[in-house]
Amino acid sequence: xxxxxxxxxxxxxxxxxxxxxxxxxxxxxxxxxxxxxxxxxxxxxxxxxxxxxxxxxxxxxxxxxxxxxxxxxxxxxxxxxxxxxxxxxxxxxxxxxxxxxxxxxxxxxxxxxxxxxx
Numbered sequence: 588x589x590x591x592x593x594x595x596x597x598x599x600x601x602x603x604x605x606x607x608x609x610x611x612x613x614x615x616x617x618x619x620x621x622x623x624x625x626x627x628x629x630x631x632x633x634x635x636x637x638x639x640x641x642x643x644x645x646x647x648x649x650x651x652x653x654x655x656x657x658x659x660x661x662x663x664x665x666x667x668x669x670x671x672x673x674x675x676x677x678x679x680x681x682x683x684x685x686x687x688x689x690x691x692x693x694x695x696x697x698x699x700x701x702x703x704x705x
Contacts, residue, residue, distance in 0.1 A: 601689025
């Protein structure tokens with residue numbers, strides 16, 4: 588098994604337009620999906636992220652700190668998964684029930700192993 592990070596991306600809040608009942612249903616579906624992956628030994632961790640944050644960069648030797656633009660595509664959560672290979676991780680991502688309830692993207696990335704670091 589190999590490790591993968593899946594970055595959940597969206598613009599705005601895709602579930603905000605859902606009724607309160609549908610929002611609760613969405614939470615239960617996604618929670619059930621995560622629990623199934625935990626029980627199957629695929630999920631190492633998963634967390635949502637607050638929409639606020641900062642982007643830190645360096646320009647001409649100076650630190651530049653800018654707020655995350657919540658109106659653009661942002662990473663709103665992550666899954667740290669174990670999967671056989673990239674195709675297996677993609678299949679797991681495709682089965683996420685959040686796609687039923689709005690405009691979401693999931694970026695699937697293998698975790699690179701660096702000798703002496705991890």
